[in-house]
Every structure is written in C-alpha cells, then in structure tokens.
Amino acid sequence: MIRALVTGCRGQVGSELLRALDGRAEVIARDRGSLDLGDADAIRRCLRDERPQLIVNAGAYTAVDKAETDLDAARAVNARAPGILAEEAKRQGAVLVHFSTDYVFDGGKGAPYLEEDATAPLSVYGASKLSGERMALAACPRTLVLRTSWVISAYGKNFVKTMLRIAREGAPLRVVDDQFGRPTAAADLAAFVLAQAPRLAAAPAGAPVFGLFHFANAGETSWRGLAQATVEIGLGPDAPAVAPIATAERPSPARRPLRATLDTSKLEAVFGWRPRPWRDALGEIVAELAKAEAPAR
Numbered sequence: 522m523i524r525a526l527v528t529g530c531r532g533q534v535g536s537e538l539l540r541a542l543d544g545r546a547e548v549i550a551r552d553r554g555s556l557d558l559g560d561a562d563a564i565r566r567c568l569r570d571e572r573p574q575l576i577v578n579a580g581a582y583t584a585v586d587k588a589e590t591d592l593d594a595a596r597a598v599n600a601r602a603p604g605i606l607a608e609e610a611k612r613q614g615a616v617l618v619h620f621s622t623d624y625v626f627d628g629g630k631g632a633p634y635l636e637e638d639a640t641a642p643l644s645v646y647g648a649s650k651l652s653g654e655r656m657a658l659a660a661c662p663r664t665l666v667l668r669t670s671w672v673i674s675a676y677g678k679n680f681v682k683t684m685l686r687i688a689r690e691g692a693p694l695r696v697v698d699d700q701f702g703r704p705t706a707a708a709d710l711a712a713f714v715l716a717q718a719p720r721l722a723a724a725p726a727g728a729p730v731f732g733l734f735h736f737a738n739a740g741e742t743s744w745r746g747l748a749q750a751t752v753e754i755g756l757g758p759d760a761p762a763v764a765p766i767a768t769a770e771r772p773s774p775a776r777r778p779l780r781a782t783l784d785t786s787k788l789e790a791v792f793g794w795r796p797r798p799w800r801d802a803l804g805e806i807v808a809e810l811a812k813a814e815a816p817a818r
C-alpha cells in the first residue's frame with residue numbers, strides 16, 4: 522500500500538480524497554489544525570516525521586475575495602507551502618500532487634485554455650496559486666499539478682448546497698450568467714488521484730505523467746447554468762427558474778475571469794482519462810446531499 526499524506530483534508534477535495542483512499546492507501550490525514558500550511562517549519566517537520574511516498578496537497582487559501590486584503594496569508598499557503606512540500610518531496614524521493622486553478626488566466630482568450638497558454642491572474646488568489654504551481658514544479662521533478670475549476674461536492678459550505686437551500690426556502694435565485702467554466706466534482710479529482718497513484722509512485726523524474734495538466738469535468742456552463750441544473754435535479758418539477766445577472770451587477774473585491782475554460786486534452790492523452798459530463802457528477806452530489814438530509818428511520 523502506498524503511504525499517502527493529504528493536507529487540507531477537511532476541504533472539498535481533501536474530504537473526497539480521504540474517502541477514495543480509505544482502505545486503499547496508508548493515509549496520513551492532516552487538516553489545518555494538525556498541519557498549518559502557513560507554517561514552513563511545521564510542514565518540513567511533518568514530512569520528515571511521516572515520510573510519505575505520495576503527498577497530495579489539497580489545502581489552500583480559497584477565500585478568493587478575502588485574499589485581496591489578506592495577501593501574506595494567501596501567499597504563504599498558496600505559494601510558499603507548495604514549494605516547501607515539493608522541496609521535501611524531492612529530498613525524500615516522494616511524489617507531489619498539487620492543485621491549481623483556472624483563475625491563473627484572465628479569461629480573455631476566446632477559446633479553451635491549454636497548459637502552455639500565457640497566464641494573467643486577475644486576483645491575489647490567482648496570482649498566489651500561479652506562484653505555487655511554479656514553485657512546486659521547479660522544486661521537485663516528480664510533481665503533478667492539476668489545474669482545476671469550479672469544484673463542486675457535498676462537503677462544506679458550497680455552491681450546490683447553497684442553491685438548493687435558497688430554492689427550498691422559496692427565495693428568488695439570481696446568479697451570474699456571464700462567467701463560464703467547467704464544473705469539476707471533487708470526487709472525480711480524488712478518483713483520478715487514486716487511480717494514478719501506483720503509476721505516479723513508480724514513475725521516474727521526467728516521466729510524462731509529471732508536470733502541469735488541466736483537469737475538469739466535461740462540458741461548459743455559466744454559474745446560472747450550474748445553479749439551474751442543481752435546482753432541477755434537486756427539486757424536479759418544482760424547481761424555480763434561476764434569473765440571470767451580470768457580474769457587474771454584483772461587485773466583489775476580487776476580479777474573476779469571465780471565460781477561463783480549461784482544455785483537458787493533454788490529460789486525456791497522457792493518462793487516458795475521459796472526464797465525465799459535469800451534470801452526471803452533479804446528479805451524484807445532489808443525491809448524496811438528499812440522502813444526508815433524509816430523516817433517519
């Protein structure tokens with residue numbers, strides 16, 4: 522069994538990783554309380570004590586708006602920590618899997634983004650994630666960076682849950698309709714990492730499985746489209762119509778790309794991984810939420 526350390530294990534991706542790896546790997550799970558990614562010494566100590574073969578960095582400073590005024594914390598977690606994890610991975614002969622974001626792009630390309638396209642983050646969060654992926658890739662040749670987008674799951678405070686709650690309360694739903702992307706199930710990211718773990722652990726530096734890849738479920742939509750699909754799956758014929766609004770109508774501290782859709786053909790070619798449609802993944806999430814909410818018999 523592979524010895525795998527998961528950081529940020531209570532987040533959307535971290536939680537799904539723990540679920541996927543349970544019984545299939547020797548898992549060392551670290552949440553913010555047991556490994557603060559803002560503490561460089563703590564990261565080094567943890568890795569030297571635990572000596573994992575696979576490090577999966579699911580922890581991140583993901584509060585996109587808050588990051589605009591909390592620069593140091595966002596940079597420590599999103600930029601410095603992946604670099605340190607990668608340095609230690611190299612020292613110990615381990616593999617690092619790290620996650621980055623479509624927010625490294627400005628969204629103005631007019632076509633899906635390839636891994637080699639020029640980056641131009643619009644926010645502190647995007648810039649800190651871009652530094653993090655660069656630091657990780659520079660420090661350890663056995664690093665896999667998965668840039669992903671619009672992560673959805675049944676865990677934590679999340680978009681799917683929020684839309685269902687508002688719809689059930691009967692409150693009007695008004696959601697941004699001019700930002701487009703590819704929703705991605707945290708469960709699918711976790712399933713991919715689980716499936717590839719043996720291959721990654723056996724691959725030498727320089728193997729094609731390392732480097733930068735885009736990972737997303739198939740299909741593009743707007744946030745309104747995602748919200749509409751969520752309430753239709755969750756409420757069936759009672760689903761309300763989600764009204765479209767423009768980004769400009771809902772100002773926020775951080776700017777977001779309007780269309781930073783990720784092209785995943787490199788991942789599909791190198792790993793032979795075919796992303797499933799986001800609606801299929803969303804259906805599972807809504808079903809899981811319904812099951813969790815159902816009164817126990």
Ligand SMILES: NC(=O)c1ccc[n+]([C@@H]2O[C@H](COP(=O)([O-])OP(=O)(O)OC[C@H]3O[C@@H](n4cnc5c(N)ncnc54)[C@H](OP(=O)(O)O)[C@@H]3O)[C@@H](O)[C@H]2O)c1
Pocket residue numbers: 528529530531532533534535552553554556557558559578579580581582583598620621622623650668669670671672673677707
């Ligand atoms: N969510 C998205 O739409 C999205 C889109 C593109 C890329 N990504 C990337 O995908 C990865 C996983 O994101 P996610 O959706 O799973 O995010 P998430 O649900 O916000 O989880 C992030 C986890 O990191 C933890 N964390 C924050 N600061 C920390 C620190 N100083 N030390 C240790 N842990 C810390 C959080 O803990 P607390 O709960 O205690 O804060 C949380 O459990 C991240 O790299 C993210 O940048 C996400």
